[in-house]
Amino acid sequence: MTVTAGGGRPRRLVLAAMIFAVAMTFIDQTIVSIAVPQIQSELKLSNTGVQWAVNAYLMALAALFAYGGRLADTVGHRRVVVLGVVVFALASLLCGLTPKGAAAQAWIVVFRAVQGLGGAMLFPAALGIVVQTFPLRERGKALAMFFGVAGGLTAVGPILGGWLTSWTWRAIFWVNLPVAAVALVLIALAKPVTEHRPARMDYRGLALVASGIGLSVLGFQQSQIWHWSNPGTWLCIVAGLVLLVVFHRVELRTAEPLIQVRIFSVRAFLVENMVLGISMLVFIPFFFFASEYAQLSLGKSASEAGLYLLYFFIGFVVASQFGGRMLDRGGAKRPVVAGCAVCAVGFYLLAGEVTDLDFGSQQWSIVLAGAGMGLMLTPASTDAVNRASRLSYGEATGITQTVRNYAASLGLAVLGTVSVARFQSRLADSLAARGVPRGQADAQARSLAQSHSTSGGSTSSIPHFVRLDFAYATRTVFSVMAGVMAAAAVVAWFGLRRGVQQEIAEPPGREPGAAHPTGASAPPGTPDGDRQGPEPDA
Template sequence: MTAAARTGGGSRNLVLAAMIFAVSMTFIDQTIVSIAVPDIQRELGLSSTGVQWAVNAYLLTLAALFAYGGRLADIAGHRKVVVIGVVVFACASLLCGLTPKGGAAQAWIVAFRAVQGAGGAVMFPAALGIVVQTFALRERGRALALFFGIAGGLTAIGPILGGYLTEWTWRAIFWVNIPVAAIALVLIAVSKPVTEHRPAPMDHRGLVLIAAGVTLSVFGFQQAEIWGWGNPGIGVAIGAGVLLLVAFVLVELRTREPLMQVRIFRNRAFRFENAVLGIAMLTFVPVFFFVSEYAQIALGKTASEAGLYLLYFFLGFVVASQIGGRMLDSRGAKRPVVLGCALAALGFLLWAGEVTDLDFSDQVWEVILAGAGMGMMLSPASTDAVNRASRLSYGEATGITQTVRNYAASLGLAVLGTISVTEFRNHLRQSLTARGVPAPQAAEQARHMAQANSTQSGGSPIPAFVRMDFAEATRTVLYCMAGVMAVAAVVAFLGLEAGLQPEVPQDGAEAGGGAGSGAVNRQPAPPGR
């Protein structure tokens, strides 16, 4: 009997609520810290590199340890691992908020931001695995649409909440996680989610390879904006990281109890769902950062107002994610994924055409459309990918998809960040030259202005030509995002098969050895798959 069969409807909803509260902390912390960066840097006396790592350390450990978190959940028990992850995350949040002033401040906050990321990496795959096991196959679309819709919507709450909390103290942006963690633990204790797992040895060799590979390559992409792409260290870091990831795949194929069952990529649907997710994540996380900057620099909004700007994106996201989840349950994943990618591409394209007007009221529907497209495709693609795994490896499949998503998000931030800075610098140089500044001086001033921290303007108004130049750079980034989502739509259209995934009993597959021995999904493929 499956976990879904043993759990009543009311209890299932309580389990879903518990998991949403648990993972909401990880979504909020993806954006909330960016708003408070100037205050943190000023009070603690951090260097520019140090404050950058106060943001990046969290994302880095998330990307490096997701695969470990998913595997740990499958072999140690999903509920146990969720509780451990919630406690680790809450304790690390408390300690981040208690960062002392002085020489130890930088090492302290970077270290505990990394611990926060480790807690999130352990928690998220286990939480998603619980939701997947709690709901039957034909109910998962709606359940995970709520899971991703509500939890993902909290990413937009981060900047708004951070803006208001920072007015009191920046430390509160970390302490806000503690009551959320307490609620999650209470709901877990009350709902008592029932899941299946299979004890097995941990593949520590694979853990070292993937953690080092992801860390080095993501480090290279993240540092590119600081060091510059011409720095040889960037190429060395990225190249070494890629080689380690290739070694990881080769080692896992020869390991009896691997950390990640890479053979699951032989499943066509899983392979293409992850390809679509990876392409889409090049835009989904970066859009929060670029739009927040656009609102503050080009539109002259405050940090809190910039957060409100993002709410329109998530208005479309949350509503369309429910539609996408229902389409998944009734028609399968292909239609909502292809349609969602196409709508997002159209939304970003139309949005790009409006940003240089510097009037937010003219952009509202384009922002909503872009968010709706992302919401419609994201939940069905993620859910359908995890559905391809057996009951004993849902955590592992989630770890794979989340590793792909976070790796792609880091790549998107680096590449689109470079495009944004380059375009901004070029437009500034042209504007300064047009105002009579000699070409060499204009180039140097443009370089300095493009690299400067725009949130630290000292309260003086931003010149009109700077606002317009930044809007021009943002337009280029949004055009790139439209192109990326168009590619995702084509990949989904060509790679995914139409129709519902067959609900085939998996007990026989699991009897062959479980998740760890290659039985990630041994069910026979339907005709045409």
């Protein structure tokens, strides 16, 4: 039986509290990028330092999601949400108070990483509360609102960031404080009650998975600075992947593992995570590349570039509501396949329009791409978490979020390389066509492509051919995104089965990894003789 909100509190109040709790984590995925020029200028950060002011947060999120999910399932979801909100808010305050001088770079990078720790704790716990609060047949609709609003805030980040930085860049961090205060008040009013199962923390597994993800994400993120030809890039990626393989083997032999990796033998969970991983190669990267295109090729300001992304957000939020209802009525396959296909079409149409340098002609394609992503994301994420037992929703969420953030880092690195290479090639040809000797044209194009500015403003100072060349590079990126989403649709079509997911029973006393009646391996959190009975997270 699914546990509802404690004290008879309305479920919608619980949902609102959890949306406010996770809102900060989604906004911070993109809001800082808008303020990078101001942060770098005022604090006198190096290029590497300012890059890490952005990357430290994303890398900490990816590396620690599994820990946050496991902690929520063993300590209590509400406790971990509150702790995560407090940690995130305090880290935000300290980021905004970064002092000028020699300590500035280390200060902001460290507390951005602490923000990531807070986000990694609160998100799996918040989602676990929503899943346990709503019964299975209402879960799709509830999580459509959760993912629709929270996910859409990723697009709001650049708009809000552009407005706040006109006052001070520090405000992009301080804006989290009132959001955190509202979240804590709503949590206190809602008093959500969930079940958890006390267990030992697998710190060996935590060290392996955090190191593996951290190293490989470091390699992906630094590839644009170190370049793919640098041995350090590949050393980080390969070492990280080796540690993840070791982590998998160790977890299979651990009595109380950080992640019950046998859950991947559940076909639907595996396929949903494959679809989410493929899709996230383009979801978060889209905001970065679209923002660059809007500012460099279209000459938009930072805040105007945020409005460009708002069209994606509109399609995303509206379609996510339909996706949740389709999941509740007929299962995940139809909305996931349709969403991936619609998103692929949207990116394909958008790719054909960006070289016109006319924002008006692109709006419906952006909405279509956003609608496809929204239609897919809620059912895929919800259906994946539904495959876990009610005592392991946090852990399952930690897995799916780890996959999503890992894929987003890979997508940013690979698509960034594609963008720079295409931009450089076009620039070299354009310069040569204007009489610049080929060798000199190649050298100038290489320098411009590696250091192009997206500070926005009037395009009068940017030659038209440079704007057009960057638009062609963006067209290549969006074309690749269309192909990636088409591949996700194929995986979903052949991998998912029709039908509505049934509530997973929790028979007492089953040993870890024992088979379910369906023949699948036991999901994470399956009770065994060494664990205490479920306790309410009051």
